[in-house]
Amino acid sequence: ADLVLLGPPGAGKGTQARLLQERFGLVQLSTGDLLREAVAAGTPAGRAAGEVMASGGLVSDEIVIAILRDRLAAPDTARGAIFDGFPRTAVQAEALDALLADAGRGIVAAISLEVDDAAMVERIVGRSTCAGCGEGYHDSFKRPAEPGVCDRCGGTAFKRRADDAAETVGARLTAYHAQTAPLIDHYAGQGLLSRVDAMAPIDEVTAAMAAVVETAL
Numbered sequence: 659a660d661l662v663l664l665g666p667p668g669a670g671k672g673t674q675a676r677l678l679q680e681r682f683g684l685v686q687l688s689t690g691d692l693l694r695e696a697v698a699a700g701t702p703a704g705r706a707a708g709e710v711m712a713s714g715g716l717v718s719d720e721i722v723i724a725i726l727r728d729r730l731a732a733p734d735t736a737r738g739a740i741f742d743g744f745p746r747t748a749v750q751a752e753a754l755d756a757l758l759a760d761a762g763r764g765i766v767a768a769i770s771l772e773v774d775d776a777a778m779v780e781r782i783v784g785r786s787t788c789a790g791c792g793e794g795y796h797d798s799f800k801r802p803a804e805p806g807v808c809d810r811c812g813g814t815a816f817k818r819r820a821d822d823a824a825e826t827v828g829a830r831l832t833a834y835h836a837q838t839a840p841l842i843d844h845y846a847g848q849g850l851l852s853r854v855d856a857m858a859p860i861d862e863v864t865a866a867m868a869a870v871v872e873t874a875l
């Protein structure tokens with residue numbers, strides 16, 4: 659079973675994908691994470707992507723689809739994936755349908771996380787992740803129980819994303835509305851779309867999404 663998460667930057671796609679993957683035995687597949695790994699590794703794709711990501715624009719379909727195709731070839735994704743941040747364009751949506759059909763699988767649900775733009779800027783600018791285990795935190799909404807110590811792994815190093823500066827977030831939201839939001843209608847037309855209010859607290863959003871997945875499975 660494959661699941662697509664749609665939503666603007668900061669909507670909670672990564673947070674919810676991590677929670678749902680454990681619950682449903684699916685693998686989170688974030689093209690943002692894969693691209694950041696490519697940038698850190700200095701691969702040709704990473705070198706081409708880095709500058710675009712820093713500006714808040716979308717990386718080319720060619721690069722993103724190639725990276726996703728490689729990742730989908732790994733056996734751990736065979737039971738199903740939660741696509742977090744992919745597809746982001748109509749071309750990517752068609753490529754995903756074709757890749758999954760080749761493997762005899764298909765999308766069972768697409769969830770649109772619905773939020774308002776002003777709140778997204780606040781969420782993104784306050785965000786950090788544990789350098790040890792990747793657990794996500796937020797200066798106002800999700801602090802570790804013991805200040806400076808990761809709840810999950812006990813690590814004490816936290817990092818912030820380069821594209822989370824207030825100046826870049828506006829460009830990321832613009833790219834979302836222009837190129838990605840039309841996919842909501844695309845999946846609605848296929849009868850796969852559910853909308854979830856992602857302004858609610860994290861656990862309520864998880865519950866609403868889990869109900870959608872349970873119905874779809």
Ligand code: AP5
Nearest residue numbers: 667668669670671672673689690711717743781785796860
């Ligand atoms: P990507 O890494 O996908 O980033 P994004 O879409 O901008 O999404 P974010 O990771 O910022 O937000 P999220 O929705 O996961 O929210 P999160 O759970 O962290 O992409 C980065 C860049 O890579 C793009 O700009 C582009 O250049 C490139 N790229 C990636 N994929 C691409 C593609 N397919 N095609 C082309 N280019 C691509 O939550 C945010 C914060 O809010 C956290 O601190 C969290 O704790 C908190 N929070 C979450 N939910 C709630 C809640 N319900 N209430 C309160 N706080 C909450």
Ligand code: ZN
Nearest residue numbers: 788791808811
């Ligand atoms: Zn940790």
